[in-house]
Every structure is written in C-alpha cells, then in structure tokens.
Amino acid sequence: MAPVPHAFGEPDDSTGAYVGLSADAAERRARAKGWTTVRSLPPGAIITLEYLRGRINFEVEHGRVTRCWHG
Known part of the structure; x- marks a missing residue:
C-alpha cells in the first residue's frame, strides 16, 4: 500500500x-x-474506505498493531 x-x-x-x-x-x-479518531480493527475487517481527516487506523492481531494508516 x-x-x-x-x-x-x-x-x-x-x-x-x-x-x-x-x-x-x-x-x-x-x-x-493529536489524532481525533483512533480505530482498531481485526485483520481482514470489512470497512468503508471514505477518508476521514484526523483518523488513524490500526490493524490489531493478538493485541499488537500489525498495520497502520491514516484516514
């Protein structure tokens, strides 16, 4: 990505x-x-792809962040 x-x-x-x-x-x-929205997701979660300024996304597996992206 x-x-x-x-x-x-x-x-x-x-x-x-x-x-x-x-x-x-x-x-x-x-x-x-300063991130206004923090979103933790399991691997393979189905999510919408709209970009939301100020949001950070974490893919979390076994309690650890494996991937991270803005929006």
Missing part, C-alpha cells in the same frame, strides 16, 4: 512508528499526538 501524503489538519506522525506496539500503547500514543 502506498503511503498517504500528510493531509492538512492531521498530526505530523509516522504510521510506521505504531507497528509492533500493543493496541493500548498505540492508542495512547495516537491520542497524545
């Missing part, structure tokens, strides 16, 4: 920094960085 460019109004934050963190630690970090 190609990286999403930094969108105006979103925290300047690297999604790669979340991979490997526990779901709880990732959520705390995201909120501290």
